[in-house]
Amino acid sequence: MTARCTPCRIPSAGPGRPAVLVVRHAPDALDARSGADPQEAARLVTAARALGEVHVVRLTGAGGGASDDAERVGRYGARALHDVRVGGDAAHPRTLAGAGAGAGAAAVADLAAALGVTTVLLGARPHEQELAALVAHRLGAGLVTGAERVEPGPDARPVAVRRSFAGTWAARVTVERPRAVVTLRTGGLPAVPVPDAAPAPVCPHVAGPPAGDRGWRLVERAEIATGDRPPLVGADVVVVGGGGTGGDFGPVDELADALGGAVGATGVAVAEGWADAATLVGQSGVTVSPRLYVGAGVSGAVHHSNGVAAAATVVAVNPDPQAPIFAHAHLGIVGDLFDVLPQAAAALRRLRT
Amino acid sequence: MTIVVCVKQVPDDASDRGYTADGRVRRDADDATLNAADEDAVRVAVGLAPGAGAEVTVLTMGPPSAARALRRGLQLGAHRAVLVTDAVLAGSDVFSTATVLAAAVRRLAADGGVDLVLTGAASRDARTAVLPVLLAAELDMPCATGATEAAVTGGVVRVRRRAAGRLEVHEADGPAVVAVATAVTDDQPVTTAAIRAARAVPVVTWTVADLGLDPLTVGHPAARTRVAEVGSCPPAGRVLLVDDGTAGERLADYLITNGLVP
Structure with missing residues (x-):
């Protein structure tokens, strides 16, 4: 009954508690930025705790990755830190995924299935939204992007609250599939450490082979000169x-x-x-x-x-x-x-x- | 060969936007328009089509009134327009939408080959921007988002994009799905000649059956999420703080944690 992580044999959750997977993914060009933002990991783990037992997966690619450490995520109550090293396109900033969906999404989906998690939780930056969509695609899971908060639902699955139309409408969104993938806007959410915290055990994983030859080839890279601004019309x-x-x-x-x-x-x-x-x-x-x-x-x-x-x-x-x-x-x-x-x-x- | 541009009709920002009683986004507003970011994608496609020896097809899924968005695409220089419309598609989520658009792209490919599939950066109503990656996953094509330029030569797709302060050029063997960044084209006004020419182009209409899709796999019944409850409310999360010497740091933190740093 109890799902366990294959390499480390850590049980995914205790009896009567669902398992929740928090995904930390920083593509190579963004690793430092994400690493310098420990509060986001703390907020995500805190939010995930309300839903079940928290496992954190740290995706690292060729160029580095999120630098959440075991001590930090443990302080906020994570049960385990799964360190997944993937090659190829998972390391790219934003998607630029190769054929199929990208090794990163496949690794996260495999781990979510192995642990039997009900909810996969990510931040809401563009590359995280894209990863979330691909994970949901692989898992056949429901997807809620840009949620303001998540709450436990009537069963093991979460209810997400999402605003739309410039924040003038708030919707409570439920998931019609066994699993949910939710991206969360963590600004304004609390980061609450747990008492008697211990560092999360680290479980190393090796992801499957990177996507095939049909992916993208980097042919040129240059620094953008300061002052080279986008035009006003249509700017993000x-x-x-x-x-x-x-x-x-x-x-x-x-x-x-x-x-x-x-x-x-x-x-x-x-x-x-x-x-x-x-x-x-x-x-x-x-x-x-x-x-x-x-x-x-x-x-x-x-x-x-x-x-x-x-x-x-x-x-x-x-x-x-x-x-x-x-x-x-x-x-x-x-x-x-x-x-x-x-x-x-x-x-x-x-x-x- | 064909460059397909997937577009979306969205409620106008100035209109009274909202949900229907059963929690779907209202799509009946008569002031609905072509999603602005998709105009950029159409302009990029129209710009690169002659060099690629290709024609541009604008493709959308929606109610019959979504033909208006396609008409706008034709006015911007697209050659053909395809509307997938079917009562069973109402209430489709993004996965359904990707399934349907992928089936339509495959049919266009079967009719004469597809070099490239373009989309806008994000729709103005949903703003999730995940359709491109899902469409690519369905089509088993490489996908690039945030492209400021796209080109296709001899079957090779080349994109230019900004990433973390860098300018990058990537290539992949096509066809590929490319999401075009906003504001990469000039907003040239549409001429009356173009409007007249667009009027002469028929909008081809396909149903779910035409695409060989099982109706149970699309639309409201297949939606993976439900809006259980909606309420119109004043924007929350309003924070007013007085600078105590750290407001700049807090502003940066707010932008990062809300996913607002590109």
Whole structure:
């Protein structure tokens, strides 16, 4: 009855408790970033604990991988750390999977099946969403992406809460298959250590052969020069400077570059001649629908707010706590953009090196 | 040969978006439009088709009204349009959608070969962006996401993409599924001549039976998840914090943990 991990013989869970698999996957180019973010692993394991006995799988490819250590995941209650080394395409940033689905997804699906887990939990970054989909595809599992939280359901399976349409609707999503794969937005979720924690035992695995010859071949790689920003229209990330910049867009540019985003400006900034009219965001300029909008020194006048209404996530930095933009912001920071933006950009850059 | 662009009709951002009583996304809104990211994919396809000696087919799955999204694709320069529409497809999840689109791509391939399958970066309503990898898995094709450029020469697909501050060029033996990054094309206005030309192209309609699919494997009954309960509510997770000297660090942490760092 009790499923066990094949190499290490660790039982997947105790009686009456389902097993839950937390997947940590950092493609080679992102390993340092993920490694520098131990809080995410702690939050995922904490969330998973509510659903059952937690196993963490750490996927590592040729170029490195997530650096969650056994002590850390043990502190948050993980029962075991499965160290899976995969070759080939699993090491690539984001998918670029070869024929089929990629060795990483196959390894995770095999482990999930071997442990008899009911839920596979991942973070919600793009490469994690893609891995989640491929794992669900292999397992025939239900998939919920970008959940805000997960709760135990009436049976061993979870219920996920997901927001859609710019957060104006919340849906409780149940899974119609024996297994669920859920990607979780961990921002705002707690990381709670367990008492009497011990380091999780580490179980090494070797994944099957990498995907065949029909995968991608890297033929060229170059560093992108700073300042080579994407155009505003259609950008995934937009950082907008307003009157609060006083004409110095340095911090705005810096954060945009750290995020690989575009730079925009408000009507005030354009009227003052601080920014090019082509960068005007709002009703009379460019309407944007990025995944992330950051307004710095932006008051949030209605003709500007209408232009950013479609942004999935709105962050605002303004010294005036009464600024109208805070009514639209998912994260509002009452502060000086000249302090906050460079500090955030530096933190993001640190994760890249 | 054919470049297939999978597109989606989505509710307009300005419209009153929401769910039906049984927890499906409302798709009946008469202001539904072609997903903006998919316009980029169509423009990329139209741009590279002459060099590749290929024609562009826009493909979608949806209610009959989704033909509007295809019409827009034709106005942007696509040559043919295929709509997979069937009452049994209502309530399809992303796995169903991938199954159906893959079957349609296989049929197009059987009709004369497919060089490349393009998609947009993500749909504006779901934003999960996992359709491309699932479609590739169904078709057993290599898949690349986030491509800023794509080309196909002599059966070899080449993509250029940004990854973690680097510019990379990859090649694979085609056909392949490539998701195009947003904003990689110029937003050229559509001419009246193009609108007239698009009107002359018929939208080919296929059903689930035409694709040889078992109706029980698609649509609402096959959906792997259910929306048990929905509620319209003010956006939660609103956080207002006063800078105590660490707000920049907390902002970076927020962006990372919410998956907002590309």
